[in-house]
Amino acid sequence: MARTQQIENHFRQTVSDARNLAATLEQGQAEMPLAEHFGSLIQSLDRRPFSVTLLCLDKPSRERVLKWLYGHQFAVFSLQISGQIGLLEVQLKDKGYAVENSSGSRQEFDTWEELVQVVGDSSGMTDSGGQELTLVTERVNDLKNLNLLLPDSTKFVQESPALLTRILRETNILMVAGHPHYALSEIERGVINDLMAEMEGFWPLLPVDELAEEVSIPENGWWQQVARPKINLPPKLITTHVEAELPGFLTSPENALRQTLQLLLLGRKAETAVEAVNERLSQELRQLESRKKREARKTQTSAALGNDMGFASQLRNHLGDGVSDINKSLQEKARRNDTGTGNAGQQLKQFIDSMHIDDLAMEKGYKSIKLSLSNKYQESLTRFLRDALKNGVKRDAEMLDSELDSLKRSLSNEFKSKTGVEPVLEFDPLNRDGLIDDLASSVNLEMRYQGEMPKRGFFQRLGEARRAAFVILMSVSLLAMMGINLRDNPLIGVIIFFVFVGAFVFTYYGWKREDEERLEKEVSRVREEVLGSSRRLLGELTREKQSRIGDFLERIKKQWQLVLDRTLQDWQQRERQTSEKQSHQSRQRLANIDTLINQWQRQQLPAQKLQGSVSKIVSDCRAQLEMLVDA
CATH class of the missing domain: 3.40.50 (Rossmann fold)
Known part of the structure; x- marks a missing residue:
């Protein structure tokens, strides 16, 4: 009986300590199941x-x-x-x-x-x-x-x-x-x-x-x-x-076997409950260690976002490559369009090939006729070149707006995916009207002298007839030297007269055809010269257009680069402040977690002692039962 009472006293003390420990572990909770369970074990023992x-x-x-x-x-x-x-x-x-x-x-x-x-x-x-x-x-x-x-x-x-x-x-x-x-x-x-x-x-x-x-x-x-x-x-x-x-x-109720059986049953319940306490301790410590590792990882995350130039360099490269690609695409398109095999080159060749003799201006001189392009044709050619430049500027401006808008969306998406902030990238469209006016004013064709033709009048016709008559005279002289004298023959004079007159009249027909053939050759030569000059002029103005567009793209690039740098700096400043605040809070949380870990670790030794105590109670009860049954 005394042994049973000792076991009971040991049980009361152990369960009381376990209840206090469980109350400490469950402090602050709305419900305290472990502490209440140990309390119910003591009450069960009192009610017997x-x-x-x-x-x-x-x-x-x-x-x-x-x-x-x-x-x-x-x-x-x-x-x-x-x-x-x-x-x-x-x-x-x-x-x-x-x-x-x-x-x-x-x-x-x-x-x-x-x-x-x-x-x-x-x-x-x-x-x-x-x-x-x-x-x-x-x-x-x-x-x-x-x-x-x-x-x-x-x-x-x-x-x-x-x-x-x-x-x-x-x-x-x-x-x-x-x-x-x-x-x-x-x-x-x-x-x-x-x-x-x-x-x-x-x-x-x-x-x-x-x-x-x-x-x-x-x-x-x-x-x-x-x-x-x-x-x-x-x-x-x-x-x-x-x-x-x-x-x-x-x-x-005072029976020793009954009391021992009762103590053994309660002891086994207490043993299970103490195991739950130890499991709760281990679980809490594991959770705290996991929280500590997470907080440590948060603290170790990059707090120096402003020093990370990788993203800024990536943005600059993206912007520079995008602008360069747009410029190259425009130049390639202009090159394909303005060359001789391109659309504009073919249209220019068709326009110049339509030149005819009436498009030439003839200025009569003392001994020759100077040929040049007529003012009307030059005006038509100037209008054609200006229209070609105007269409090219409009085409390039539309393509430029589309490509810049696509580059803007790409940069904004990349920036937003990294920072969550969308930069305000705006641009003024290309001043196409001003560019067209500047290029049109540079279209200046001064082709005053392009060729000449001989001027032939009455005396030149007489000279041409005289040469024909002289041929007959020379033939008669040659025959006379050969022994055939026709000089005294009056028929020779008649023949020479008719040849002279015929040759004079023939000049009106033959020289006209010669002038037409020469004019055709002059027109062909003028076409080649005008085509070459027009292409050179169109190429120079196209290069001027591309240079102006390149300057426009460079301004847009600098403007957007400035916006991106400022927006990135503002975001980095906010992130740096947020990171510093989070780091401070994380350090505080780490300190609190360390405090909690220390508190829970201090409870491990009492919990282990309780585990040993309840295990000893169970073994003592079983030994007492064996003794009572044997007795």
């Missing part, structure tokens, strides 16, 4: 309730054992009917006469048989809907502070893990009631073995009618066909006509 499980193999055994435990006269009951899991809980209470449920309704039992019928009938158990019944009666039996867990059947235990768990958590003595000649089924044997694997004691109850004929106890009864725990109480005969004596560990 003793719980046992009664598993009845048949209905008559249930009725007989209940009558034996609580007497044939009215005893003091509290009935907890749990229809959902098939469990009836019977508790011994104080004196009185009443039956009340948790809703406040009242019910009375006139006879013991009515109560036994309700308890023994499984349908009566489930009809109560899980309500708690309190029954007080006229007389108090020897049993006090006894909780009896009464499963409805082994089938319920097998099919309900929750029922099995509750039985093992609340009791450590299994009483199994059944007729001595009862034959266990495989299900019943398996359920009993499962229960006794965690139970400390096993007590078979054998209801018999001592006055019946051929009453015998088999040598190998059902109670010997199951596994046996550490405490194996001898079978108890529950006689019908003579009330069997109740054992001391059921009737006396």
